Amino acid sequence: DTAVSQTPKYLVTQMGNDKSIKCEQNLGHDTMYWYKQDSKKFLKIMFSYNNKELIINETVPNRFSPKSPDKAHLNLHINSLELGDSAVYFCASSQKGRGTDTQYFGPGTRLTVL
Amino acid sequence: GDSVTQMEGPVTLSEEAFLTINCTYTATGYPSLFWYVQYPGEGLQLLLKATKADDKGSNKGFEATYRKETTSFHLEKGSVQVSDSAVYFCALATNFGNEKLTFGTGTRLTIIP
Numbered sequence: 001d002t003a004v005s006q007t008p009k010y011l012v013t014q015m016g017n018d019k020s021i022k023c024e025q026n027l028g029h030d031t032m033y034w035y036k037q038d039s040k041k042f043l044k045i046m047f048s049y050n051n052k053e054l055i056i057n058e059t060v061p062n063r064f065s066p067k068s069p070d071k072a073h074l075n076l077h078i079n080s081l082e083l084g085d086s087a088v089y090f091c092a093s094s095q096k097g098r099g100t101d102t103q104y105f106g107p108g109t110r111l112t113v114l
Numbered sequence: 115g116d117s118v119t120q121m122e123g124p125v126t127l128s129e130e131a132f133l134t135i136n137c138t139y140t141a142t143g144y145p146s147l148f149w150y151v152q153y154p155g156e157g158l159q160l161l162l163k164a165t166k167a168d169d170k171g172s173n174k175g176f177e178a179t180y181r182k183e184t185t186s187f188h189l190e191k192g193s194v195q196v197s198d199s200a201v202y203f204c205a206l207a208t209n210f211g212n213e214k215l216t217f218g219t220g221t222r223l224t225i226i227p
Contacts, residue, residue, distance in 0.1 A: 100163075
């Protein structure tokens, strides 16, 4: 009964490759997010979607393209991977995307670019 | 822009010690304030939150009070346990619609038996 799940948990790949991370939530929430956590544990929003519509895009390189086939899924595709993309990526969801809403996080995907 | 300033870590305490992790914020309007906790190898989970001034959030013995006058949301616990060892993040979200979380840098807490 996992609330927010991500696959894969670990991803090791070469520079220049293209990879995807998948996220699914079974909470019935309208809003989903992607966050990036760097090696110093600093967390920063990348994107948010509300009912499949892009709401927040925080000056992320256009090599990163989120896709939301339905409101329960938000996938992250990354083209031409670079060393600096190595990080832990967290998916999250909230009920309506309001400031008062709790966000529920997935377990994270550790991406290592060699 | 919005920002959260959090006490630098790491913090190491003995079991049953009193814990305070300081958090102050800068935001437009009146944000909601959160403490999230990340246990080793896991994602973040909400510890507590407060959505308006003078509200106190509490959970698992932890407390934090939303102080508008000092723009603070300090986390406290009277007696910590080894199982409280984790990274703690203070965060805010403004209330203008379609809100993201803005996080502090995180404070790593280690409790020694």
